[in-house]
Amino acid sequence: AQSVTQPDIHITVSEGASLELRCNYSYGATPYLFWYVQSPGQGLQLLLKYFSGDTLVQGIKGFEAEFKRSQSSFNLRKPSVHWSDAAEYFCAVGSSGYALNFGKGTSLLVTP
Amino acid sequence: DAGITQSPRHKVTETGTPVTLRCHQTENHRYMYWYRQDPGHGLRLIHYSYGVKDTDKGEVSDGYSVSRSKTEDFLLTLESATSSQTSVYFCAISDYRQGGADTQYFGPGTRLTVL
Numbered sequence: 001a002q003s004v005t006q007p008d009i010h011i012t013v014s015e016g017a018s019l020e021l022r023c024n025y026s027y028g029a030t031p032y033l034f035w036y037v038q039s040p041g042q043g044l045q046l047l048l049k050y051f052s053g054d055t056l057v058q059g060i061k062g063f064e065a066e067f068k069r070s071q072s073s074f075n076l077r078k079p080s081v082h083w084s085d086a087a088e089y090f091c092a093v094g095s096s097g098y099a100l101n102f103g104k105g106t107s108l109l110v111t112p
Numbered sequence: 113d114a115g116i117t118q119s120p121r122h123k124v125t126e127t128g129t130p131v132t133l134r135c136h137q138t139e140n141h142r143y144m145y146w147y148r149q150d151p152g153h154g155l156r157l158i159h160y161s162y163g164v165k166d167t168d169k170g171e172v173s174d175g176y177s178v179s180r181s182k183t184e185d186f187l188l189t190l191e192s193a194t195s196s197q198t199s200v201y202f203c204a205i206s207d208y209r210q211g212g213a214d215t216q217y218f219g220p221g222t223r224l225t226v227l
Binding site: 045 | 145147152153154155156157160170202214215216217218219220221
């Protein structure tokens with residue numbers, strides 16, 4: 001069965017510091033992997049996705065993620081965090097035509 | 113913007129009353145989904161549709177029904193609302209094409225409170 005684990009419920013980083021949000025998945029075949037961001041009271045916005053090919057994918061807002069099959073991971077990174085990045089981040093795994101399996105989310109707090 | 117709207121955006125209702133939430137899309141996508149979001153649970157699938165009149169259950173379907181009589185609308189009904197159905201409900205569409213990978217895009221959500 002598919003599953004996604006986001007080990008960190010809350011993360012606090014200083015503005016300007018680097019960020020890494022962890023995501024581990026369990027999936028029997030080659031997964032499609034996604035990161036979404038949700039600002040308070042808003043819907044989910046797609047940050048980036050991995051289907052195949054280059055394992056380092058670039059997304060919007062300066063985010064990137066790296067697919068590591070050997071570690072079953074798809075961690076999200078950003079070199080320098082801005083206060084506006086404070087939000088909840090969801091990792092998800094799926095396959096074509098099927099619903100996504102979501103992690104429980106990581107809440108990011110950015111301090112001055 | 114994937115052209116997804118949800119109505120109503122907010123609703124407060126009482127236990128035992130029926131409630132229908134509407135998801136409307138403008139881009140003729142075949143696949144549509146209803147998820148609920150609760151603190152500590154992420155998003156969980158309620159029901160999904162893979163075409164007009166074609167629907168199937170998700171992980172948390174008990175107490176919910178859906179209908180899709182035309183491509184653009186996917187309705188979620190709580191026949192008799194309970195307090196455990198207080199949640200934020202998200203509709204999503206998939207840009208799935210046969211033989212290709214797909215991406216899901218989400219609507220703005222409906223916040224439902226059952227008193």
